[in-house]
Amino acid sequence: MSLRALVNGYGFLGRRVARALASGKVPGVKLVAVARSTGYIHRPGGLTLEELEGDIASLEGFVEGSPISLLEDGKVDLLIELTPTNLPTGEPALTHIKTALSRGIDVVTANKAPIALAYRELTELSRSTGALLLFEGTVGGGIPLVSLRRFCLRGDEVLSIRGILNGTTNYILSRMHFEGLTFELALREAQNLGIAERDPTLDIEGYDTALKLLILANSVMGLNRRLEDVRITGISRVTADAVSLAKEAGLAVKLIGSVSPDGHLTVAPRLVKLNDPICVHGTLNAVTFRLRTAGDLTLIGEGAGEPTVTSILNDVWEVVTVRGRLTGARGT
């Protein structure tokens, strides 16, 4: 029997993930419910692609309010939590995830806040009930990092991490580097293109990078850090002069999140050599794991948007595999 999935949060990612599931992209999963901020729709027989085409609020059977009753009443086996990141509380996602895990319902999420803010609590809850908690979509968009460490680097050890984890600030710094723009001009351009938000504080002051770094430190390196342990400096005081001096010296200014070998977490603008693999431009993200045996391993890809769908679907696939609903997917 297929796993019954609820997609909670129906923005850019939610719509795409719901459509992918309704079109059968992951065998062994049935999309039985979708929720947005105003309410939810529940179809035990499965939602169709046609039903997802318009506004779900106009579908017959749309219920106003929170879909949490679907979790409480055992109507779903898998919560795919895609509501937006909300600081400082992580709510309502945190409550949704706790509710699911405590009832043994598996969780896949791309919402950074609950994982960054309550990693230890949530993983302990997951362990105690046996429910899975997967969150590849929270860091690095379509770049596999958590699952990479878990399935491709067993038997090695991650000693340190260094990365560009925020596409917005990387876009701004790249425009300053290549076009000589000031920070203010580059930010305005990014806002006009929809790359930066109206209130860009979380990105440009380094908090978004800090949340992602925290998730990597705790999950990939097995540390136990909290947001207050991260030393955070943003890019708003990076001057055009500093960027141009760096450029003349064959360097670029990049907002780097790093976990040092002794476990210190830092987010700050750093000088990076132009031929360092991590020195990528535009909205790209790049992360280097320093491994004890394999040395430096760098991954580069799009850090947000559509590519994140791949990370979410891979996590869903993993849930289906572990729950034994996918025959022959391993060992072929």
Place this chain on the structure above:
Amino acid sequence: MSLRALVNGYGFLGRRVARALASGKVPGVKLVAVARSTGYIHRPGGLTLEELEGDIASLEGFVEGSPISLLEDGKVDLLIELTPTNLPTGEPALTHIKTALSRGIDVVTANKAPIALAYRELTELSRSTGALLLFEGTVGGGIPLVSLRRFCLRGDEVLSIRGILNGTTNYILSRMHFEGLTFELALREAQNLGIAERDPTLDIEGYDTALKLLILANSVMGLNRRLEDVRITGISRVTADAVSLAKEAGLAVKLIGSVSPDGHLTVAPRLVKLNDPICVHGTLNAVTFRLRTAGDLTLIGEGAGEPTVTSILNDVWEVVTVRGRLTGARGT
């Protein structure tokens, strides 16, 4: 009960993998036999680190000849085949692997030849007996590519591949680029440093890249190609002038292996932009998967030597996981 492993091939990688297993780096595996070209040693109770310190041929119980009887007589559950790549036959590794798979014995290998030359035959054999065939160590050294596609990108599709898959040629081209050396001088330097072999034909004429590309095309993209389908041009006719003209234009000459979206395999020197993520230098390897949803995903790392141990151990870990000898390794 632990899986009984045979490490066949006792060179650089074989020694390191044997030591890692004897020191318990992968739980659920016991190293019961090690073989080199002249003979093998079999200890049903497990080989110790101390025994592996000297020459295994001097150990009591060392048997001259092939260890194939250990496979035939059901003395091992896992063959770790690390003999050197041998063209054009792929032997004796091909026979070892076939013998193991046909008896239901799982195989992990870093030997390119059998996988490149007989991919279809070996995977069909593996499917028919249920024995696993894992070969992450054959491509990209410590860079996970086969397992990345298998465990981290499910639900997406690899449309094309482009990569620098040979560290020796990349070292030579990098020295030509940065120091203005001729091909002949750079090759001689690489030979003196032990980066290039005395007979460097396989590397510099592109055959090593072609074998790896073939493995990726067949395993990661699910194609059914043979070595004769690959158009191969090496780097021996790349001139210092060509490299320096490219450099002036912000480009570098790189030996690129590519699988096009319509399934054509090509190995040839190509011009690559200096800020293309794939444009790495020295002995580094880099591979870009173009994915339908996640876009371009690039991995960069060391393509040979010690890092390959990580790929091999991860494959061993996977065998142990699938065989259920590792409790709690998934879903935690």
